[in-house]
Amino acid sequence: MKNGRFARAQRMPILNSILAIVVMLVVLQLWLLTASTNAYLGGDEQTALPAAFVSCICLLLNVGLLRYLYRLD
Amino acid sequence: MTSGISSEPGTPSQTVPPDRASRENQPRWRKDFPIDWAEADYVSRRDLIKYVVLTSGAFAVGQAYIVWKTLQAKAQSLYPRSLIAGLEELPVGGAKTFTYPEGSTPRLLVRTGPEEFVAYDQQCTHLQCPVVPKVSEGKIHCPCHNGWFDLKTGAPTAGPPRRPLPRVLLDVQGQAVYAVGVESKTL
Numbered sequence: 001m002k003n004g005r006f007a008r009a010q011r012m013p014i015l016n017s018i019l020a021i022v023v024m025l026v027v028l029q030l031w032l033l034t035a036s037t038n039a040y041l042g043g044d045e046q047t048a049l050p051a052a053f054v055s056c057i058c059l060l061l062n063v064g065l066l067r068y069l070y071r072l073d
Numbered sequence: 074m075t076s077g078i079s080s081e082p083g084t085p086s087q088t089v090p091p092d093r094a095s096r097e098n099q100p101r102w103r104k105d106f107p108i109d110w111a112e113a114d115y116v117s118r119r120d121l122i123k124y125v126v127l128t129s130g131a132f133a134v135g136q137a138y139i140v141w142k143t144l145q146a147k148a149q150s151l152y153p154r155s156l157i158a159g160l161e162e163l164p165v166g167g168a169k170t171f172t173y174p175e176g177s178t179p180r181l182l183v184r185t186g187p188e189e190f191v192a193y194d195q196q197c198t199h200l201q202c203p204v205v206p207k208v209s210e211g212k213i214h215c216p217c218h219n220g221w222f223d224l225k226t227g228a229p230t231a232g233p234p235r236r237p238l239p240r241v242l243l244d245v246q247g248q249a250v251y252a253v254g255v256e257s258k259t260l
Contacts, residue, residue, distance in 0.1 A: 015118055015119070015122075016118070018122060019118055019121065019122050019125075022122055022125050022126060022129070023125055025129065026125050026128055026129045026132065029129055029132035029133065029136075030132060032132075032136065033132050033135050033136055033139075036136065036139050037135075037139060040139050040142065040143060042236060043239070043257035045143050045146070045147065048136075048139045048140045048143040049140055049143075051136055051139075052133075052136040052137055052139065052140045055132060055133045055136040056133050056136070056137075058129060058132075058133070059129050059130055059132075059133040062125070062126045062129040063126060065122075065126075066122060066123065066126045069119065069122060
């Protein structure tokens with residue numbers, strides 16, 4: 001039985017893929033936060049802004065994927 | 074004893090909550106952490122994605138906090154220009170300690186050549202022992218744990234220290250040496 005664009009069997013791999021991508025992005029953010037905290041405590045001021053920019057892009061991607069997930073239902 | 078196990082024949086045993094109210098009337102935390110295995114609701118993948126995205130937001134906020142602290146530190150790091158030594162005061166190979174800015178930890182000024190000076194924080198980046206310049210060897214030595222730094226760059230070369238010595242920026246004008254800033258980049 002179809003619900004929207006995708007059948008239930010099709011939605012499961014999409015859901016799993018979204019979960020995998022979101023987890024990967026969060027792991028990247030964790031690494032960025034660890035590295036930039038280390039750099040900040042070491043007095044390096046050059047890494048904070050690019051790291052924050054990339055982290056915000058990761059957040060936007062995650063929010064976008066979550067939004068897509070809501071629209072999928 | 075305020076709770077127990079119901080033992081009606083034919084039904085699986087179920088823990089009775091302390092207030093003996095029905096499951097629907099229990100507080101949220103008790104529904105989330107039930108005693109009985111059968112009542113446990115596993116977190117769905119959708120909920121897990123929501124939590125992970127929430128964590129992502131927390132990481133982004135942490136990152137923004139670091140940017141804010143960096144900008145705050147930049148605003149506060151306006152160093153004055155300060156006279157720290159005269160040229161005739163130090164022979165080549167000589168060193169003196171000074172504080173810059175006033176009230177800072179001790180700094181070390183070393184004359185490495187007729188017109189060449191370097192200045193670093195005098196505290197070792199390992200455990201804050203005072204470091205000693207070895208000008209003839211081109212090194213700075215920390216006698217506490219046998220740490221070594223390069224005299225020209227302040228970078229650690231041997232021993233336990235892993236971070237360079239914070240460098241004081243100098244300006245040699247005429248017969249005087251001025252401190253104009255501190256480069257605390259230690260990575």
